[in-house]
Amino acid sequence: MKKPVTGAAVLAMSVALLAACSADTTDQGSSAEPSESSATASQSSSDAAPSPAAPAGPLPNLSVTTVLDGLDKPWDVVVAPDGTVLTGERSGRFVIRDSAGVQRELNADLGDLYAAGETGLMGIALATDFAASRTIYTCQGVRGDDGNHIGVMSWTVDPQWTALTRTGTLVDDIPVADGGRHGGCRILAHPDGTLYIGTGDTASPTVPQDRNSLGGKVLHVNTDGTAAADAPDRIFTLGHRNVQGLAIRPGTDQIFEVEQGTSRDDELNLLVPGGNYGYRPDRRSSVYDESVPMTDPDRVPGALPAVWSSGDPTIATPDVTFTDGEQWGSWNGAAVISSQQGEKLVFLALSDDGTEYVAEADALEGTYGRLRSLTPFGSDGGFLLTTDNGSDDQVLLVTPEVG
Numbered sequence: 001m002k003k004p005v006t007g008a009a010v011l012a013m014s015v016a017l018l019a020a021c022s023a024d025t026t027d028q029g030s031s032a033e034p035s036e037s038s039a040t041a042s043q044s045s046s047d048a049a050p051s052p053a054a055p056a057g058p059l060p061n062l063s064v065t066t067v068l069d070g071l072d073k074p075w076d077v078v079v080a081p082d083g084t085v086l087t088g089e090r091s092g093r094f095v096i097r098d099s100a101g102v103q104r105e106l107n108a109d110l111g112d113l114y115a116a117g118e119t120g121l122m123g124i125a126l127a128t129d130f131a132a133s134r135t136i137y138t139c140q141g142v143r144g145d146d147g148n149h150i151g152v153m154s155w156t157v158d159p160q161w162t163a164l165t166r167t168g169t170l171v172d173d174i175p176v177a178d179g180g181r182h183g184g185c186r187i188l189a190h191p192d193g194t195l196y197i198g199t200g201d202t203a204s205p206t207v208p209q210d211r212n213s214l215g216g217k218v219l220h221v222n223t224d225g226t227a228a229a230d231a232p233d234r235i236f237t238l239g240h241r242n243v244q245g246l247a248i249r250p251g252t253d254q255i256f257e258v259e260q261g262t263s264r265d266d267e268l269n270l271l272v273p274g275g276n277y278g279y280r281p282d283r284r285s286s287v288y289d290e291s292v293p294m295t296d297p298d299r300v301p302g303a304l305p306a307v308w309s310s311g312d313p314t315i316a317t318p319d320v321t322f323t324d325g326e327q328w329g330s331w332n333g334a335a336v337i338s339s340q341q342g343e344k345l346v347f348l349a350l351s352d353d354g355t356e357y358v359a360e361a362d363a364l365e366g367t368y369g370r371l372r373s374l375t376p377f378g379s380d381g382g383f384l385l386t387t388d389n390g391s392d393d394q395v396l397l398v399t400p401e402v403g
Contacts, residue, residue, distance in 0.1 A: 054359040055330035055349050060400035062363055067384065068097050068395040074386040076124040076186075076373045077395050081131050084161055087386065087395055088138070090120035097395075098161055108155070108164035114141030114148045117180030118200075125187040125195070127154075127223070136164065139185035139197060141176055150174035150185055152197060152225070170195070170225035171234070175215045177202040182215075186319070188246035188255070194228050195221050196236065198243030198257060205282035205289065208239050209300070216240045216279065218257060218271060230273040239277040239300060245319035245374070250333060254354045256307070258320040258337055262290040264312035268320065268335060269304065270354045278303025308335075308348055308357045315342030318388070321374035323347070325381025327400040331361070332381075340370040340388055345398075368396065 067085055068074075074087040074095070083099040086106070092113045094106040113121060119141040127135035134156045142151045152171040155164040174197075176183055182200030189195055201207045201216030208216030217238050220231035227234040237257075245258035255271045269277055278295035281288050297303045310317065319338045323331055330349075335357075337346040344365035348357040364371070372388040382399035 055334075057330060059331055059347055059361050059363060060327065060329060060402070063399050063401055064364070064368075064385075065397045065399075066394050067397050068095060068103055069392060070103075071095060071386075071393040071395070073388055073390055074373065074393055074395060075120070075122045077375050077384050077386055078124050078126050078136075079375065079377050079384065080126065085384070085395060086124065086136070088121045088124055090122065091115050092121050094121075094164060096161055106157070106164055107162060109166060110140075112143050114143045114176065114180070116141070117177075117183075119150065119176055119180030119183030119185075122183065122185045123187040123197075125189040128189050128191055128193050134159070135167070137170070137187050137189065137195065139174075139187050141180065141183060142172070148176050148178075150176045150183055150199070152187065152195070152221075154223075170221060170223070171197065171214070171219070173214060174199050174219075175202050175204075175207065175213060177204070182242045184243055186244050186246045188248070190248070193223060195219075195223065196246050196255065197221065198240070198246050198259075200242040200244075201240065201279070201281075203288050205284075205287060208241065208279045208281065209276075211235060211238065216243075218243055218246070236273060237271050237275045237277060239275075239279050239303060241279045241281075241294065245317065245337070247320045247322055247335075247374075249335075249350070249354060250322050250324040252354070256320055256335060256354070258317045260316055260318065261294050261310060261314040262292075264310070264314055265294040265306070266310040266314050266317040266337075267294055267306040268308040268317075268337060268348065268357075270307050272304070275304045276300055276302060277306075307350070307355060308360075310342075313341075315344075315346075316340035316370075317346075318372045319374045321376050321383050323381060323383075323400075324376060325379070325400075327381040327402050329400075336374060336383065338371040338374050338385065340372065343367075343369055343371065345371065345385075364398075368394070 073090040075090045077087040085097040092110045097103045121140045123139035125137045136155045154168045181203045184200040186198040197219040218236045219234045220228040220236035242260045257269045278300040283289045323334045335348040345363045347361040349359040370388040373386040375384040385396045387393045
């Protein structure tokens with residue numbers, strides 16, 4: 001249930017940042033439904049008792065504050081140690097809100113950017129040693145003499161946050177479709193210093209299962225672009241459709257991925273090295289056959305099942321993060337999935353081993369339009385959320401209300 005605008009101050013993510021943010025704060029309620037740990041978990045609690053691990057109550061009310069605005073499809077957002085918020089528009093522009101609260105463009109040479117359809121300037125990640133190296137990674141479409149591709153680039157930014165300077169290319173052979181369909185592309189900077197990279201399948205029938213292609217995969221590479229020890233040929237997992245979200249579950253070493261479904265079954269998956277997640281749209285020769293299941297154990301023996309799927313119809317799920325903080329109450333540690341088509345956030349409480357979900361709740365439904373990127377921030381359990389409407393898009397701060 002939505003509650004009206006209250007004008008109450010949002011929980012502080014930092015004194016400097018919130019002093020500069022808009023005072024437009026919306027207090028949002030949420031709806032929660034305990035559910036069975038299965039794809040048929042739409043039963044009400046009157047039909048089946050909730051799991052003992054299920055949250056005991058509804059989500060906390062959510063406070064939402066504008067951090068940046070006037071944007072055009074901000075694809076990702078990161079926060080530097082000094083409080084600077086950096087986002088990038090898919091069409092090719094970097095925008096920051098500096099530690100003094102000033103919103104401004106960040107200079108960068110994007111002259112070779114390939115921006116078409118779903119592809120452009122996409123994932124952004126700070127190096128784990130950013131405070132010392134000032135290194136930032138991006139995943140973006142690239143125009144080249146031998147054709148277009150998707151690349152993972154490294155950049156450095158000066159201490160005054162005036163310009164990004166490109167310093168190298170880590171990966172330069174992720175395929176991209178003409179027109180940019182299913183380009184991925186999320187970067188997860190792991191605490192161990194390596195990078196996980198989610199890619200799209202270019203809407204090609206054989207790519208998700210093709211070990212000679214980096215499309216439809218989650219890659220795992222070192223910061224020089226070489227394959228990590230658990231990822232032969234850089235491929236950590238395969239059998240994906242369009243991977244746009246990656247996140248580590250707090251307090252564990254579990255890595256989760258979300259990908260967009262066909263006309264049904266967006267998926268949340270728990271990744272295991274070498275895992276095949278069962279998307280194989282080549283049932284008809286040379287045809288990208290989206291009538292196949294998102295996970296097809298009959299045609300992909302050993303395919304790993306999803307932890308959660310949206311069912312029919314799809315809600316379009318571009319990112320995932322996790323709640324982290326006692327302010328979330330019994331929902332602490334839940335996965336949070338953004339939705340473009342469903343225009344909402346989906347909260348999922350997970351079993352301890354991460355293989356099932358035990359409760360589901362929606363929030364912010366229909367309030368801010370299409371929702372894309374999710375980035376955890378601050379000690380108060382908040383996260384940053386980008387909208388994806390193509391007109392006056394925003395970076396929002398979402399925090400749980402206390403008391």
